[in-house]
């Protein structure tokens with residue numbers, strides 16, 4: 519379920535934009551009329567009548583995006599992001615819906631915390647927002663949350679994003695419980711005994727700069743494990759922020775084998791490699807880290823063929 523505040527439905531005519539819609543096969547300079555919030559007409563020339571006119575010369579008009587991986591930092595760090603500011607940013611960037619991760623402070627691991635978020639979203643959210651709840655209490659990887667209760671309270675999926683569920687046994691039980699709620703698990707795949715809290719890809723750049731490396735296999739071994747468990751339990755999983763070619767291969771193979779799995783990649787993993795770390799800009803150190811050119815190309819390929 520998604521929530522937002524009540525907004526008046528718009529009557530608009532948008533003029534001058536390049537209208538792009540890959541699904542409908544449209545790429546042309548067209549005008550679009552919106553009646554009470556619904557697209558009513560797409561044509562070369564539309565009379566505005568009483569509608570407000572938006573001049574959009576030089577702009578692209580396209581179906582809005584959905585971002586399934588957002589950190590609103592609420593509750594706990596409202597100084598960084600609130601539901602109001604995060605959803606306003608989403609709207610400004612062309613997003614019509616977002617899903618927020620539960621690694622806040624407190625973690626969204628109880629129906630009470632989730633209910634408070636839903637209430638705030640109903641008051642503040644500029645675009646529809648949905649909330650994931652944690653897989654484990656406090657995201658400590660020790661005991662499962664009350665998934666049934668959280669699903670009933672509106673959780674759209676479960677995730678310990680930011681940290682992995684390190685125990686395979688616990689992951690198996692999470693898949694079993696999540697299945698009963700008909701919600702997927704969104705998985706941060708990282709084997710902590712291989713990543714060692716690193717932020718730089720294990721390779722030439724890390725070696726030259728003297729950083730402890732975070733190897734691709736620290737991700738792919740966890741992706742392989744979770745996809746195997748999902749196949750075994752017939753669970754539904756979404757693999758978060760893929761970074762390594764080996765992980766992409768694993769996801770592609772699992773999907774071909776019939777596992778109900780999807781995956782995502784971040785824009786920065788699609789356009790940057792660990793070469794960017796040479797700048798020593800702390801913004802390019804992240805988890806999972808920026809990887810090698812062959813990994814970036816594998817992500818692009820997977821995006822094109824629908825694996826991602």
Ligand SMILES: [Zn+2]
Nearest residue numbers: 587619679680
């Ligand atoms: Zn995240």
